Amino acid sequence: MKKNEIVPTLIIIAFFGLMLIHAMGLRFVKRFGEMGSGFWPILILAAAFLLSILLLISHLIKFQRERKQAPEERSTSSEEGIDLKNRRKRLALSVVCLLGYILLMPWIGFVLSTLLYVFAFILALGERRRLILAISPFLVTGLTVIVFAKLILMPLPRGVDIFAAFSRLIY
Amino acid sequence: MLEHYLTAFSTIFLPQNLLALCLGGLWGLMAGALPGISTSMGVVLLTPFTYSMSPLTAFTILVSAYCGGITGGSITSILFGIPGEPSSVPTVIEGHSLAKQGRAAYALWVFLLCSIGGGLFSVFVMMAATPLIANFALQFGPPEYFGLTMLGLSVVSGLSGGSVLKGLISCLFGIFLATIGTDGITGVERFTFGTTILLGGISFITAMVGLLAVSEILIEAEEPFQQYKGSVDYKGMRGEMPRVSEFKRHWLILTKSPIIGTVIGALPGAGATIAAFLAYGEAARSSKNPEKFGHGAVDGLMAAECANNASTGGSMTILLSLGIPGSNTTAMLIAAFMIHGLQPGPLLLGQRPDIVYGIFVAMLMANLFLLGLTIIGIRLFLQLNRLPYSVFSVAIMILCVVGAFGLSNNMDDIYLMFLFGLIGYYMRKYSFPIAPAVLGLVLGNLAELSLRRTLLLSLGDPLILISRPISAILLAASIFSILYPLFKRPKALKSV
Amino acid sequence: MKRVRILFLCVGLIGLWIVGSWNIASAEYPERAIEIIVPFGVGGGSDTAARAVAEGLKPLLKVPLVITNMPGGAATKGMLHVAQQPADGYTILAVTTSHLIDAVQPKTRAHILRDFDPIMRIQWDTTTVFISAESKFETLKDLLEYGKKNPRLLKFGGTSPGGWAEIQTVAFFKKLGVEVTFVPFAAGAETKAAILGGHIHGACEELAETLPLVKAGKLRAVAVIMEKRHPALPDVPCTAELGVDYTHGLMRAWAVRKGTPPDRIKYLHDVIKKALDAPVYKKFVQDNHLYARPGYLSPEDTRRYWEDEVRFFTGVLKELGYVK
Numbered sequence: 001m002k003k004n005e006i007v008p009t010l011i012i013i014a015f016f017g018l019m020l021i022h023a024m025g026l027r028f029v030k031r032f033g034e035m036g037s038g039f040w041p042i043l044i045l046a047a048a049f050l051l052s053i054l055l056l057i058s059h060l061i062k063f064q065r066e067r068k069q070a071p072e073e074r075s076t077s078s079e080e081g082i083d084l085k086n087r088r089k090r091l092a093l094s095v096v097c098l099l100g101y102i103l104l105m106p107w108i109g110f111v112l113s114t115l116l117y118v119f120a121f122i123l124a125l126g127e128r129r130r131l132i133l134a135i136s137p138f139l140v141t142g143l144t145v146i147v148f149a150k151l152i153l154m155p156l157p158r159g160v161d162i163f164a165a166f167s168r169l170i171y
Numbered sequence: 172m173l174e175h176y177l178t179a180f181s182t183i184f185l186p187q188n189l190l191a192l193c194l195g196g197l198w199g200l201m202a203g204a205l206p207g208i209s210t211s212m213g214v215v216l217l218t219p220f221t222y223s224m225s226p227l228t229a230f231t232i233l234v235s236a237y238c239g240g241i242t243g244g245s246i247t248s249i250l251f252g253i254p255g256e257p258s259s260v261p262t263v264i265e266g267h268s269l270a271k272q273g274r275a276a277y278a279l280w281v282f283l284l285c286s287i288g289g290g291l292f293s294v295f296v297m298m299a300a301t302p303l304i305a306n307f308a309l310q311f312g313p314p315e316y317f318g319l320t321m322l323g324l325s326v327v328s329g330l331s332g333g334s335v336l337k338g339l340i341s342c343l344f345g346i347f348l349a350t351i352g353t354d355g356i357t358g359v360e361r362f363t364f365g366t367t368i369l370l371g372g373i374s375f376i377t378a379m380v381g382l383l384a385v386s387e388i389l390i391e392a393e394e395p396f397q398q399y400k401g402s403v404d405y406k407g408m409r410g411e412m413p414r415v416s417e418f419k420r421h422w423l424i425l426t427k428s429p430i431i432g433t434v435i436g437a438l439p440g441a442g443a444t445i446a447a448f449l450a451y452g453e454a455a456r457s458s459k460n461p462e463k464f465g466h467g468a469v470d471g472l473m474a475a476e477c478a479n480n481a482s483t484g485g486s487m488t489i490l491l492s493l494g495i496p497g498s499n500t501t502a503m504l505i506a507a508f509m510i511h512g513l514q515p516g517p518l519l520l521g522q523r524p525d526i527v528y529g530i531f532v533a534m535l536m537a538n539l540f541l542l543g544l545t546i547i548g549i550r551l552f553l554q555l556n557r558l559p560y561s562v563f564s565v566a567i568m569i570l571c572v573v574g575a576f577g578l579s580n581n582m583d584d585i586y587l588m589f590l591f592g593l594i595g596y597y598m599r600k601y602s603f604p605i606a607p608a609v610l611g612l613v614l615g616n617l618a619e620l621s622l623r624r625t626l627l628l629s630l631g632d633p634l635i636l637i638s639r640p641i642s643a644i645l646l647a648a649s650i651f652s653i654l655y656p657l658f659k660r661p662k663a664l665k666s667v
Numbered sequence: 668m669k670r671v672r673i674l675f676l677c678v679g680l681i682g683l684w685i686v687g688s689w690n691i692a693s694a695e696y697p698e699r700a701i702e703i704i705v706p707f708g709v710g711g712g713s714d715t716a717a718r719a720v721a722e723g724l725k726p727l728l729k730v731p732l733v734i735t736n737m738p739g740g741a742a743t744k745g746m747l748h749v750a751q752q753p754a755d756g757y758t759i760l761a762v763t764t765s766h767l768i769d770a771v772q773p774k775t776r777a778h779i780l781r782d783f784d785p786i787m788r789i790q791w792d793t794t795t796v797f798i799s800a801e802s803k804f805e806t807l808k809d810l811l812e813y814g815k816k817n818p819r820l821l822k823f824g825g826t827s828p829g830g831w832a833e834i835q836t837v838a839f840f841k842k843l844g845v846e847v848t849f850v851p852f853a854a855g856a857e858t859k860a861a862i863l864g865g866h867i868h869g870a871c872e873e874l875a876e877t878l879p880l881v882k883a884g885k886l887r888a889v890a891v892i893m894e895k896r897h898p899a900l901p902d903v904p905c906t907a908e909l910g911v912d913y914t915h916g917l918m919r920a921w922a923v924r925k926g927t928p929p930d931r932i933k934y935l936h937d938v939i940k941k942a943l944d945a946p947v948y949k950k951f952v953q954d955n956h957l958y959a960r961p962g963y964l965s966p967e968d969t970r971r972y973w974e975d976e977v978r979f980f981t982g983v984l985k986e987l988g989y990v991k
Contacts, residue, residue: 008601016347023362026361029354031357031848032627032631032848033628033629033630034624035626036357041347041361044350044615045343048344048347051336051339051343086395087394090394090395093392094389098592106582117569121561121568122562122564125560126561127559132561136562140562140565148205152208152216154580157576168699212709219718222947309864311860312866353741356851358829358830367743370775438860439854439860440852440853440860493859493863493885497856499709502710502711503709512954516880517885518879579736580737581739583739620851620853627848628850630848
């Protein structure tokens with residue numbers, strides 16, 4: 001699959017550039033003899049910045065060459081477009097599930113958030129078998145709680161107020 | 172000396188010690204296989220139970236758990252792609268790729284034989300040459316550590332896959348990540364942007380679990396559900412046993428790696444992680460088909476596993492001869508020594524030879540016992556594959572989340588892991604190799620700090636780096652290692 | 668559908684186990700597990716110390732005692748966590764000297780003096796100044812002579828730049844009129860390896876960590892930072908003999924969030940005090956040579972001691988240029 005690599009390269013350049021500017025503004029502390037807290041990060045970031053510009057240039061050259069050679073190849077068929085759209089949708093769904101999970105966890109506790117997450121994520125993956133949808137959230141959550149919260153007493157988040165009281169019933 | 176070994180062997184076969192060996196090994200294997208419990212955590216949790224045991228039984232169980240933890244971590248790495256310890260990252264990269272190609276059982280065999288082989292090698296070296304290795308390790312001051320990290324970083328081009336330029340950027344990104352948090356020389360905060368989440372810096376495991384495991388689940392989640400065939404396929408254990416000829420072909424790597432592992436394992440502050448990466452990088456550099464690295468290269472897996480397990484013996488040498496822990500887990504063993512009224516150190520060998528040789532023998536037996544145990548245990552692990560793909564996937568994700576949480580019992584690591592999951596996803600999409608980033612993250616901090624320590628020692632004179640023999644050799648070797656691929660494959664630089 | 672039945676059975680069994688262990692609430696104060704937050708990683712000095720106290724405390728409590736390690740941010744992440752928990756006496760913070768140093772210039776929103784009430788000080792450790800046994804220096808006097816003639820050429824290692832290790836090293840030598848170069852290392856093990864290898868001259872560290880190597884003749888202790896000689900090292904002079912008014916040591920205490928009901932603090936204080944007499948803890952004190960000076964301080968005295976220490980650290984950090 002052909003990918004447009006110019007935009008990500010620009011993002012990388014922007015990232016290293018911003019960090020470089022930030023590094024320049026770091027409080028420069030040093031001990032006698034050594035080169036201080038700012039030297040190494042600036043060195044690394046400057047090198048990364050230059051190399052990513054080099055990468056951009058090489059992409060641009062390649063891009064130019066390819067456009068000259070075969071301009072008609074770049075049009076994507078509608079079938080590929082639908083496939084790409086579906087891929088993006090599935091990816092977005094799983095990222096949203098995960099984000100929701102980790103944001104909710106400190107508030108509603110590990111047990112409830114995991115139950116919800118397991119259900120939501122396997123649904124997002126495309127699981128439609130009712131039995132698996134019904135059982136696996138409880139199975140996965142139960143096993144995790146037993147191993148991590150009960151056996152090795154990991155202080156998994158319990159949530160706040162009423163959710164904390166609920167979590168304490170279990171672990 | 173010989174009679175000490177004979178006594179040690181006869182005591183290890185006492186029923187209570189054999190039982191300790193089994194229980195410790197099982198516990199360690201479980202702790203290591205579960206993300207979220209590190210090997211040291213496993214040893215800590217076991218320690219209170221050893222209060223009432225006789226010292227030798229106590230150490231047998233702890234040492235066995237230590238060895239088991241390291242083995243167990245690699246099982247999770249190969250089958251699920253979650254690195255349990257920073258040292259198992261090469262195993263994740265190569266072993267899990269093999270597993271995805273349906274050769275999980277093969278990868279497990281290779282890992283088992285190599286890690287046990289590496290472990291045994293280092294135990295033998297430890298038995299024979301403890302004082303020698305410890306004295307050599309003491310020669311390593313800050314300039315030598317800097318040379319070592321440079322040598323480690325110099326293999327980056329070997330790990331870059333197709334594009335050296337992208338590999339370098341990826342590596343620099345990793346080194347940059349390592350500078351986040353408190354500066355180890357002046358104590359000032361860098362790149363924390365006033366937040367508490369980045370205050371302690373980015374822990375290796377958080378970043379690695381995100382970059383390697385979470386990103387992979389995201390990649391797989393993208394695929395249409397029906398086309399999915401199962402993340403880890405396997406044939407029978409027996410049919411997948413590697414042939415002797417395969418080991419013969421890689422004899423050079425199989426000799427180099429355990430030596431690297433034992434020596435570097437003895438350096439406090441370096442340990443298993445750097446050992447595994449150096450051996451892996453060396454294998455990549457000297458390999459005949461370096462393009463296979465990152466896509467299931469057996470020699471890479473062999474090198475990393477040999478070195479990783481050989482480092483246990485290395486860190487035990489310096490613990491026993493000098494009382495200095497080479498790794499987190501050996502630091503825990505010191506606490507266990509104290510509980511039993513023993514002081515690890517040069518005096519121990521004279522005062523309690525039964526304990527010291529007992530530990531040597533226990534490590535030897537633990538390695539052998541684990542070989543048998545894992546061969547049986549792997550069948551059980553492979554059964555997990557029968558789970559529906561969706562459940563398997565979600566279970567791995569939850570293990571990642573719990574594993575990140577367990578690092579410091581804090582939500583912060585989970586958020587960082589999520590962020591690194593996204594970064595890893597885009598790195599994979601745009602074919603930026605992940606291994607160099609991990610290499611940079613692991614070595615970056617040590618490289619910077621040892622360079623600055625060196626300058627502190629020399630009051631600002633950089634010539635100290637080349638006026639000391641070991642550091643000069645290491646630096647020369649790293650320059651050679653950087654330039655070597657240019658002569659060998661001049662095309663490598665051109666193809667971006 | 669045998670598989671289905673097995674699955675259901677699993678779910679049922681797990682449910683039974685969870686329901687079966689529901690905690691039955693009782694009214695009196697410790698009605699559920701008490702959690703001790705150790706803001707350092709597993710296996711470190713603070714962790715083993717807290718675990719030793721907990722070992723003695725467990726039989727005295729009717730509720731479970733859980734130790735949770737929350738490393739990060741020079742012990743401030745764990746402190747912040749405790750400061751965010753309800754002030755109900757169920758979360759205890761294991762305080763060390765690093766929190767007092769943090770109070771000079773807090774890294775997080777939490778402040779040890781403002782947000783916490785001490786339960787008690789538990790330990791007060793002793794620092795030794797040591798060099799390699801192969802060093803050309805025999806006594807502290809040799810070291811000082813050399814250091815006065817060659818400022819900055821004496822190199823002393825230690826962990827935590829700007830933290831306890833640097834303060835005790837630099838402040839101690841400053842009192843003696845010597846300027847040393849402090850070389851920060853990541854862990855005590857690395858510092859000791861660097862001393863044994865002859866890469867740096869010495870370090871100032873807690874006695875228990877160095878004693879085995881001193882006894883083995885690999886390291887040489889030249890002074891203990893205390894008002895009297897330490898029983899474990901009777902031949903080594905103390906700072907009082909050397910005419911230096913400097914006796915600071917590493918402190919470990921336990922504290923709860925400010926606003927915890929006084930009767931709960933009192934309960935905890937009494938029960939922990941009893942735990943300090945347990946044989947397990949006594950053995951820990953013996954093994955770690957903490958018997959030289961009394962560790963225990965009452966809550967009020969602990970607070971006064973903390974305030975004094977913070978004042979001292981503010982002065983030192985200002986001198987070192989960390990605080991303006």
